[in-house]
Amino acid sequence: MSKARIALVGMPNTGKSTLFNRLSGASARVGNWPGMTVELESARLLVGARMVELIDLPGLNNLHGFSEDERIARHFLETQSINALIVVLNATQIERQLAFALQIKQLGLPLILILNMADEAIRRHVLIDRDALEKALGCPVCLISAKYGHGTQAVLQALEIVLHTAQADTSSPRSTAIEALLEDDAIEAQTTALLATTVRTPQTPATTYTDRIDSLLLHPLLGIVAFFLILLGLFQIVYSVGAPLQEVLGEALETAKTAWIAPLLSPLPTPLTSFLLDGLYDGVGTVLTFLPIILTFYLVMSAVEDSGYMARAAFLMDALMSRMGLDGRAFVMQIMGFGCNVPAIMGTRVLRNPLQRRLSMLIIPFSLCSARLQVFLFFTTAIFSPQAAPWVLLSFYVLSFLVAFLTAFVWRGQIGTQEPLIMELPPYRYPTFTYLALQALREAGQFLRGAGGFIVAGVAIIWLLTHLPWGVIPASPQSWAGQIATFTAPLFEPLGIDNLLSIALMFGFVAKEVVVGALAVIYGAGPNELAGVVARSMNWQQAYSFMLFTLLYTPCLATLAAIRRESRSLRFTLASMGWSLAVAWLASFAFYQIVTR
Ligand SMILES: Nc1nc2c(ncn2[C@@H]2O[C@H](COP(=O)(O)OP(=O)(O)OP(=O)(O)O)[C@@H](O)[C@H]2O)c(=O)[nH]1
Numbered sequence: 001m002s003k004a005r006i007a008l009v010g011m012p013n014t015g016k017s018t019l020f021n022r023l024s025g026a027s028a029r030v031g032n033w034p035g036m037t038v039e040l041e042s043a044r045l046l047v048g049a050r051m052v053e054l055i056d057l058p059g060l061n062n063l064h065g066f067s068e069d070e071r072i073a074r075h076f077l078e079t080q081s082i083n084a085l086i087v088v089l090n091a092t093q094i095e096r097q098l099a100f101a102l103q104i105k106q107l108g109l110p111l112i113l114i115l116n117m118a119d120e121a122i123r124r125h126v127l128i129d130r131d132a133l134e135k136a137l138g139c140p141v142c143l144i145s146a147k148y149g150h151g152t153q154a155v156l157q158a159l160e161i162v163l164h165t166a167q168a169d170t171s172s173p174r175s176t177a178i179e180a181l182l183e184d185d186a187i188e189a190q191t192t193a194l195l196a197t198t199v200r201t202p203q204t205p206a207t208t209y210t211d212r213i214d215s216l217l218l219h220p221l222l223g224i225v226a227f228f229l230i231l232l233g234l235f236q237i238v239y240s241v242g243a244p245l246q247e248v249l250g251e252a253l254e255t256a257k258t259a260w261i262a263p264l265l266s267p268l269p270t271p272l273t274s275f276l277l278d279g280l281y282d283g284v285g286t287v288l289t290f291l292p293i294i295l296t297f298y299l300v301m302s303a304v305e306d307s308g309y310m311a312r313a314a315f316l317m318d319a320l321m322s323r324m325g326l327d328g329r330a331f332v333m334q335i336m337g338f339g340c341n342v343p344a345i346m347g348t349r350v351l352r353n354p355l356q357r358r359l360s361m362l363i364i365p366f367s368l369c370s371a372r373l374q375v376f377l378f379f380t381t382a383i384f385s386p387q388a389a390p391w392v393l394l395s396f397y398v399l400s401f402l403v404a405f406l407t408a409f410v411w412r413g414q415i416g417t418q419e420p421l422i423m424e425l426p427p428y429r430y431p432t433f434t435y436l437a438l439q440a441l442r443e444a445g446q447f448l449r450g451a452g453g454f455i456v457a458g459v460a461i462i463w464l465l466t467h468l469p470w471g472v473i474p475a476s477p478q479s480w481a482g483q484i485a486t487f488t489a490p491l492f493e494p495l496g497i498d499n500l501l502s503i504a505l506m507f508g509f510v511a512k513e514v515v516v517g518a519l520a521v522i523y524g525a526g527p528n529e530l531a532g533v534v535a536r537s538m539n540w541q542q543a544y545s546f547m548l549f550t551l552l553y554t555p556c557l558a559t560l561a562a563i564r565r566e567s568r569s570l571r572f573t574l575a576s577m578g579w580s581l582a583v584a585w586l587a588s589f590a591f592y593q594i595v596t597r
């Protein structure tokens with residue numbers, strides 16, 4: 001039997017991706033934020049005896065959505081052959097969302113209607129007569145809680161039945177059908193009638209704990225204070241949980257090296273052992289010691305993402321952002337960039353105005369991603385006192401925002417009349433730990449897979465550059481690396497960045513994940529000794545200037561590639577790169593010249 005294709009459709013933030021993950025065991029990004037999914041995700045699952053391709057679509061606000069992510073969803077519905085649709089609604093908002101389901105029904109495809117978030121519906125006393133709704137609509141209706149896995153079995157059964165009766169949809173493109181749907185007034189009347197007979201909502205909605213929390217977190221003044229406290233709290237957690245783990249891992253790797261690996265490799269010729277131990281092992285090992293921190297970081301980030309706080313941040317910062325030609329969502333992309341700039345760049349698809357989209361793509365690369373965090377954690381712990389270190393780190397987060405705002409301010413140009421940001425604030429939701437752990441592991445895995453090749457290749461090349469021509473003192477001015485660095489020295493000397501560090505920066509252009517590993521190879525130090533060696537070889541001004549440059553210059557090739565893909569313009573990509581390089585140089589220059597005066 002041929003493979004069937006089933007797509008999940010619905011308005012943003014209704015739990016499509018959560019259900020997608022539940023049904024297929026996939027791990028698509030989920031978050032309490034409208035616009036989490038911005039591209040098609042697909043997974044396979046077995047329904048009865050049949051292999052099914054399940055597609056998770058970006059949320060649609062309505063069927064004529066104009067943002068890039070909505071266009072992607074609509075284009076899919078218009079052009080692909082689909083056997084059945086799973087329409088996901090938020091049960092607590094059925095009064096507003098049912099019309100969407102009826103519109104989709106008009107496409108004529110076999111349908112399953114999912115009323116998700118049953119748990120919240122019960123808490124809010126929203127009563128839905130599922131049987132009556134099912135009868136009236138003539139399609140299976142499931143009341144479920146995708147997040148907790150309640151009722152997903154019924155979804156699978158309904159799918160099996162629907163697929164059994166459905167013919168493969170080979171009809172020609174449905175675009176005409178979708179256009180026609182927009183005019184339909186009858187749907188409104190039908191919705192009202194249907195709601196009257198099947199849904200009962202309380203007359204006066206009770207004040208929820210969400211309202212109570214929001215009276216503080218959305219307060220124009222206290223809200224901003226709370227925002228920075230939350231931020232500070234977050235990386236205190238990262239620091240206090242991740243840093244000790246890192247130390248333990250560093251020691252373990254060092255012990256393994258001296259006790260087992262070095263003796264094992266001793267029969268090999270010296271250059272080869274040096275390459276394997278001082279190059280690959282030290283370089284890759286040093287990067288690996290940061291894995292606990294990265295993991296903690298992603299754990300904390302997904303907790304924030306899933307709590308619903310991001311939408312509040314967007315709301316809080318909207319007024320400020322609109323002065324820079326952007327809206328609050330651009331600010332949230334900036335925070336998402338803390339994890340990794342690449343998904344944040346893709347997340348700009350929710351912005352409708354193309355100029356606004358470009359402007360936010362221009363500022364996202366300044367967002368302090370987890371790879372740069374790794375560099376900063378390393379330097380702040382190596383150079384500054386334990387009391388000062390968190391504040392030094394905070395200064396980089398603040399600078400990251402300031403430079404982003406400044407960039408937006410300079411380049412806002414004539415973005416034209418802006419539509420006000422209309423965004424729904426979802427209720428606060430408790431993140432579930434299993435999900436957070438899964439998400440963090442997945443992100444860390446992606447970090448390793450994405451950067452792993454770069455890291456291995458990077459440290460290998462750095463070892464070669466610092467050790468060739470064979471016989472020179474490693475990383476001395478006579479080595480190839482030394483010669484390159486001498487050549488670029490006039491550029492970096494005024495910044496207080498010495499020859500060896502500038503080599504690390506060149507590799508950091510490919511990926512910031514390489515920087516610390518590169519330093520290990522350049523200084524010829526193992527995972528456990530590097531901090532001491534670095535502390536002895538530079539003062540705090542030089543270290544800070546180096547970090548400043550690292551914060552501001554092009555994040556990595558992957559981000560550049562994402563900008564190229566999303567902007568579809570090489571010129572814009574190069575301009576963005578040039579801008580960040582110029583800003584980085586000027587900022588480090590100004591800083592170093594001032595503090596050493
Ligand atoms: N209380 C509750 N929350 C849920 C349920 N299902 C999903 N959520 C939460 O709802 C939020 C949105 O979930 P997603 O799966 O990302 O929603 P989506 O429809 O894919 O959203 P977009 O990709 O933005 O269109 C997340 O915070 C989920 O944890 C549920 O059954 N009950």
Ligand SMILES: [Mg+2]
Pocket residue numbers: 016017018029030036037056057058059
């Ligand atoms: Mg989604």
